Amino acid sequence: MTWDPAPLSEVTALFSRVRVPWWIAGGHAIELAVGHAFREHGDVDVLLLRRDQSAVQEALSSWDWWAADPPGTLRPWQRGEILPVGVDDVWCRPSAAAPWRIQVMLDEAQGDEWVSRRNGAVRRAIADLGAVSPGGVPYLAPEVQLFAKARGTRPKDEQDFTAALPVLDDTQRRWLAKALETTYGPHPWLDRL
Template identity: 65%
Template sequence: MRTETPWGVWDPPPLAEAVRLLAPLRAPWWIAGGYAVELAVGRAYREHGDIDVLLLRRDQSEAQRVLSGWEWWAADPPGTLRPWRPGEILPAGVHDIWCRPGPDEPWRLQFMLDGTEGGDWVFRRDPRVRLPLERLGRVSPDGVPYLAPEIQLLYKSKSRRPKDERDFEAALPVLDDHARAWLAETIALAEGPDHPWAVRLRAALAE
């Protein structure tokens, strides 16, 4: 789905093409965003304005190596794009990277950088929330790595846009009790115990 932004048009490739582009990465990566929820649910149910890819911050240079001919821009908070130069290590406050094949091309992929500590993934909004790296992702039946839906929903819980609400409703039936309990606890910790999703999750656990 083509989407207009102040910085140009987003026209993400089909998911299969994105997976092909990412296959040469020598570091772990996961499809994130709404596509991650769809992969967990096992069906497509909405359109997507971009393709998010989660990469560990320590592996950020791998993205530039694999797509070396592409143009890279770092999203400096709050809402400023600037060129990401080859070999530059992005500061901890920069989490999003936009890339496209060339300056006259639409944006194609968005990389999200997440931090680690030892063998743990660390939630960037609240470092009290962490998980062993092996629990960060899953793999679809056709071999696509994707972010565990409970982790993706934790990120989505802050904004709760209409598409985030739709993702939550679609994912809730496929979350097991362990994932529901973890998500309820972490949303309550990061966003407050009365967050509507935390309330829904606790009610689902009590059924």
């Protein structure tokens, strides 16, 4: 399946029309936190809360949307269909003949709190879930993104952790350490936090 990731400027323009919170996620979020690009990306990720999933179809109204049904099967996402818990990713492209451009991830929330899919005990106020770059791009807070990357770390996740570590303040480091300990017990990143 071919990917041609949309540039952040295009993603921002498309999602700026919706009236719900959204954030650039994945490796791009880490680069926004660090302040510069440092590696290649195979896709571009956008995070929305599951309860706001209709905003994807609003922002990308003329696009082709496919839900990633576990364990990894893509199927068309019908207009107005509510994706259930467990269907956490949507691949989007401008048309059926175009390469994939945006991957949308859906996360859980209860009231004003984001709830981790990895561990329901790991929570955070939605208002504190992200930041905004100097260029006006909302992105997932680096400690939250690193927590998402911490399960079965790949070389790119290690690279992201190493790049983000110097920009994490004490509060962010404590949050990440607690989330890692709560979810995984011993984790190789804990010694570096």
